[in-house]
Amino acid sequence: MKTVWIDAGHGGKDPGAVANGIQEKDIALKVSLGIKQRLEAVYEDVQVLLSRSTDVFLELRDRTSKANAAGADLLVSIHCNAGGGKGGFETFRYTKASQGSIKLQEALHKAIISKLGGIDRGQKAENLHMVRESKMPAVLTENLFVDVGANADQLKQASVIDAIIDGHVQGIASYLGLVKKVKEEKPVAQERDINVPSKWAETTWKEVTEKGYFDGKRPGATVTREELGAVVSRLLKKVES
Numbered sequence: 001m002k003t004v005w006i007d008a009g010h011g012g013k014d015p016g017a018v019a020n021g022i023q024e025k026d027i028a029l030k031v032s033l034g035i036k037q038r039l040e041a042v043y044e045d046v047q048v049l050l051s052r053s054t055d056v057f058l059e060l061r062d063r064t065s066k067a068n069a070a071g072a073d074l075l076v077s078i079h080c081n082a083g084g085g086k087g088g089f090e091t092f093r094y095t096k097a098s099q100g101s102i103k104l105q106e107a108l109h110k111a112i113i114s115k116l117g118g119i120d121r122g123q124k125a126e127n128l129h130m131v132r133e134s135k136m137p138a139v140l141t142e143n144l145f146v147d148v149g150a151n152a153d154q155l156k157q158a159s160v161i162d163a164i165i166d167g168h169v170q171g172i173a174s175y176l177g178l179v180k181k182v183k184e185e186k187p188v189a190q191e192r193d194i195n196v197p198s199k200w201a202e203t204t205w206k207e208v209t210e211k212g213y214f215d216g217k218r219p220g221a222t223v224t225r226e227e228l229g230a231v232v233s234r235l236l237k238k239v240e241s
């Protein structure tokens with residue numbers, strides 16, 4: 001069982017970046033809950049633990065100490081960007097990142113940008129608390145700019161939030177080598193007309209009907225013990241005569 005730690009940035013009294021009617025903390029929470037739901041629904045042997053599942057404030061050190069105590073296999077911290085410019089998507093690892101963090105960043109970044117499109121601001125390294133203090137491979141994603149009009153419009157679309165969630169899920173799954181659950185396909189019940197003999201039984205049914213053992217009715221119906229008795233009785237009479 002793999003354990004994934006998803007950290008929704010900000011929360012409660014800390015809204016993160018605010019612009020164009022969007023609060024970063026809300027997008028981060030929505031994406032985080034979506035990742036948990038989809039990853040656990042689609043893949044085998046994975047559980048997703050969350051820094052927060054509601055709009056509450058958490059100190060940065062609480063987030064990383066909980067993730068470290070849980071022994072998570074990886075951590076992804078979800079954020080939106082601000083600072084103007086043309087907007088776009090970027091990811092961060094620690095400046096002295098482990099090989100695991102570098103691989104995780106590569107997998108996540110590629111998967112998310114392929115779903116999201118738009119401006120790729122690159123795979124970056126910075127001395128950020130969340131990626132520095134996490135003992136496991138850790139990456140922080142900056143999912144579009146709330147203060148860039150075009151990006152803000154995107155963040156208001158359910159399909160864009162969906163693409164961000166999907167990108168994270170695929171990136172995490174490919175990094176961990178998760179296997180998709182097998183969908184149980186219920187066999188479709190073959191509806192048959194009990195008044196028509198099956199193809200394979202046509203000749204025999206015709207024969208036993210003509211000889212009077214069966215009355216020729218309802219060839220597809222189940223036989224009761226008494227009906228079988230009647231057939232045996234007819235057979236015996238035939239043999240004895």
Ligand SMILES: [Zn+2]
Nearest residue numbers: 009016079080
């Ligand atoms: Zn943030």
